Amino acid sequence: MIAKCSVDYAGRLSAHLPLATRLLMVKSDGSLLVHSDGGSYKPLNWMSPPCTLTVGEPDSVQTDAGITETWTVTHAKTGDKLVVSIYETLHDSAHELGSDPGLQKDGVEAHLQKLLAEQIDLLGDGHTLVRREYMTAIGPVDILARDAQGASVAVELKRRGDIDGVEQLTRYLELMNRDPHLAPVSGVFAAQEIKPQARTLAEDRGIRCLVLDYDAMRGLDNADGRLF
Amino acid sequence: MIAKCSVDYAGRLSAHLPLATRLLMVKSDGSLLVHSDGGSYKPLNWMSPPCTLTVGEPDSVQTDAGITETWTVTHAKTGDKLVVSIYETLHDSAHELGSDPGLQKDGVEAHLQKLLAEQIDLLGDGHTLVRREYMTAIGPVDILARDAQGASVAVELKRRGDIDGVEQLTRYLELMNRDPHLAPVSGVFAAQEIKPQARTLAEDRGIRCLVLDYDAMRGLDNADGRLF
DNA sequence: ATCTAAATTTCGGAA
DNA sequence: TTCCGAAGTTTAGAT
16 A cells, blocks of 8 residues: 555654654555665554554544544553554555465575585585584584594684684684593684685684685585576 | 575575565666565575576476476676576566665664754763764763763664773773873763673673663654654 | 664574 | 674774
8 A cells, every 4th residue: 555644653652743644564364564765675653563453543633633534553461552644545455365385595595504514625625524513512513524634623604704713613623622532623714705804803813714706615515406 | 586496606605596486576776586475585495696696497307397497696796697497488578676775774873873962861860962873982872971970971772782882981991091081980881771691791890781671762862753 | 775773683503 | 592702893982
């Protein structure tokens, strides 16, 4: 629906949208989205499900102000309330969409980890996989491997290699190097992109940096890409 | 526009939406939103501005598959690409909305700070406000007050009290207690909701926890809300 | 422009 | 179910 409207929200905060022409989207679960003709994907205002929408007639004061209809959307659990005052309806249509199969995504850290585990020699010739998500007292190391000489190698994987990731790997290495079964453990910081600051910090701590080419790794994995 | 479509995205990740009926919203800045009939306000897939949309004719293979139209949205800077394959158009309409005055909001941390400053006795009987946003070398303390005995009290305010907030307040307290004009400074961690871990850490460090009832504070402040 | 922190965050996975 | 952390995060404010 396209309508001239003003919107008031009272819930976790109070907010008001002055009179303007906007797009109103009512989903089948009762949720409501108020969009302007620009900006990002985030609506100007909204109500998340579960919620209920009730359409009401304006009182005499509201009618005099030019309001033809009022929509009230309430969130049962939280008590949040959204009130849309409609002044003029420019377009109104309803459609049955049916359920959506949902988004399939990949390319995240999990997939990167799976690919690197399969192509463990990217760490260097003769490397072998010990296991993914190797558990330590302070959390799981993304990948534990052994180099050609049999020495332990701990790998921290990130999509974007930042300082935080280096710190994380440093903590793991410190801990693992106290374990006589594992020590000495060297570290590899692997990411699709490594920030200069992160690289400097890592190399300063003797951690090797490895930039991963995701497309190439995926191409090696299976050549039948879904896209294009 | 309502259409049967499938969507492919290649950018920071790869994603695919199988064939289904969905709502497609094209904004005046060229951005595109793909919504299903449910879920939250977040689209299934989208392209943020600045980006450009080009409508293309399907090739023979695509035509055989039932595709009548293809939309390609590209983000100039990042190279992200979104391809919408349209199989059937169920509804199509365009509207001029004009610019939006934008959202007016209040009730966030700033409002909470204002309310607590006005109702400073919530910290305890006899407390007085020194000032809001008291500046220190490492940043502003949300509220500085004095208790009934005249001792300094530093308050860190959060909507949701988390570990981070306790760490923040701890840093402030450490610094302020080195200042002979202020010391001794006690700490109060005030929030609408305090996570158990944060509470434990705070109390372990001698920081008092204070849960704030925003609605009650607002009710005390003024009974004439803008809404309803 | 760059960075930091909050968000009516939303969303997914693990404990 | 709850908690924790990432997100194609987005957004607003400050430096």
